Amino acid sequence: GAVVSQHPSWVICKSGTSVKIECRSLDFQATTMFWYRQFPKQSLMLMATSNEGSKATYEQGVEKDKFLINHASLTLSTLTVTSAHPEDSSFYICSARDMAGGLLFSEQYFGPGTRLTVT
């Protein structure tokens, strides 16, 4: 099956610093990638939709200047958490849609997640 990787798998950073998380589709091309955030014992919440070559679309309440998303190629999207604070500590998960799937049957493939802890 299709594989999506994330790097790093976990990161600890100090308050005020920035952290970049990479999401790669390893064996397929993805015009659309999604970024989710999941707090402990809660469900996944969609943060933004990332389209290759264009600006990301952010969900209501998500600060676009704080969570910078770049989708420069068909296999790579990055999420940068700028000026991180302890409340940004969370499990960040990306997913990618296989272009070959078509409208009706394309499924999303999820990465393994990145655990961010801000001290």
Added chain:
Amino acid sequence: DAKTTQPNSMESNEEEPVHLPCNHSTISGTDYIHWYRQLPSQGPEYVIHGLTSNVNNRMASLAIAEDRKSSTLILHRATLRDAAVYYCILRDPYSGAGSYQLTFGKGTKLSVIP
């Protein structure tokens, strides 16, 4: 968006079948029913999806009610590795810009007892 309702948790004995229910009484005619599951500390993984007819794959079976207002995910023989949160999600591929988005509810936490 049409919403789904699932029990918060369920238990099953190992090697027995598990039936995970999902209610979606406001489903539209173009909504597909998707199931994903999330193992602890991992990203979700696709399980199965369907529109009207029952579906089978190597992981599970999906039984869809005739009126499509409910569905059931069937794991034929639960293993310890099936312990996860199972999400029932509706997706309308014709809804324009948001057609690829998945909206996760709280899901059902399945515990498998050895």
